[in-house]
Amino acid sequence: MIDFTTIWKYLPRILDGAATTLELVALALFIGAVLAIPVALARLSDNPFLKWSAYGYIFFFRGTPLLVQIFLIYYGLSQFEAVRESIAWEVLREAYWCAIIAFALNTGAYTAEILRGAIQAVPKGQVEAAKSFGLSPVQIFIKVVFPQAIRIAIPAYGNEIILMLKGSALASTITLLDLTGMTQTVIARTYMQTEFLVVAGIVYLAMAFVVTRAFKIIEKRFNRHLMAVKI
């Protein structure tokens, strides 16, 4: 009943789409993580301007759908002539970069909140101890707070990667041929809707499974000094 030869024939193209998905997610996660560190610090700072602008950014990107954010960047920015005539237009007219920018800003907001929580979870006494040793605020952050915050943030960040992986399916709505987009192209050619949607689903599940497993291992390694001694 299921036409496996056709599925087999188009499988390489589906996997091509999966590669694009991985590329989008990896780039967006990298930019988002770099962005998240200053945003988390701004959110924790005593300067009201820094604190509230970081809060506004986080609130906007966590409170609105990712789809709106993508459309706002891809379609929305073209409304302004100033944008269309600037050098930035070279980047902003490409669906690929618009997707990356939207994903990075989105995951940046979520990651900043994860990081903020993790930084706050580092016991205060450690910072006080470091201060009494004469470490500068920058040294305290780099040598004492940040390494531990990363360790605390790992499980939540693993979930964020999965959410980004799933959210990246929205790239297909602005013409990109990621896993979902490529699947829709194949469906348009073969008329095998349900079959190929299920195939795409299996590929997504496999990717999510690998990420989950990898993070279990990373978590274990980062927390190995907390593990009970096996007798």
Add this chain to the structure above:
Amino acid sequence: MIDLQGFGDQLFFGAVMTLRVAAGALVLGLFLGLSGAVAKLSNSIIARAIAETYTTVIRGLPELLVVLIIYFGSSSILTAISAWFGDDTFVEVSPYMSGVVALGLTFGAYSTEVFRGAFLAIPAGQGEAARALGMHRWNVFRRVTMPQLWRIALPGLGNLFLVLLKDTSLVSIIGLEELMRQTKFAVGFTKEPFTFYFTAAMIYLLLTIITMRVLHAAEKRANRGFDEVGG
């Protein structure tokens, strides 16, 4: 101020439809979540396996793909079933129903874990005590477990509802005329994508803020029997 050029009421009706999908998915999702949690905690291996498969698969798939699979898949399955009975008409499932089912399945998978955690948080001694007093198992569930379950599960369910509210934008892809799709129409007419997508973003943000307020009040009410620590 932002000039909506007479599209204000379209956006309003769109927002109403958004809330209707969210409400439908919430009802279905709560039912599925509660059933899933009961299944995961049951003694039956089959029930546990079904619930485990359900949550693993749904949580690993992009929400957009779930929406597409339900929309196209249920049509072709229902068409096949009606063909089995000798009726060769094409059965179409409405975008509204598909949206409710797809988002309900997603909400159900995540809320299964929330409910499971809540069940486990209720001391087993309470159920045993109620049984010892001669209460029937169903009465124990209704009178002892359920009222406390809500209190413990509420914060988790609230977060899931905020996610659900944003995910409703995905149903616009299969043609439901909710907020996102109405916005698209307005953009097509006015050629002002930024104005309208930004307005849509603000409406989603407003819905988020209202939901958060309601949840806060509900949590306060649910916890009225408990002293606030450090209050």
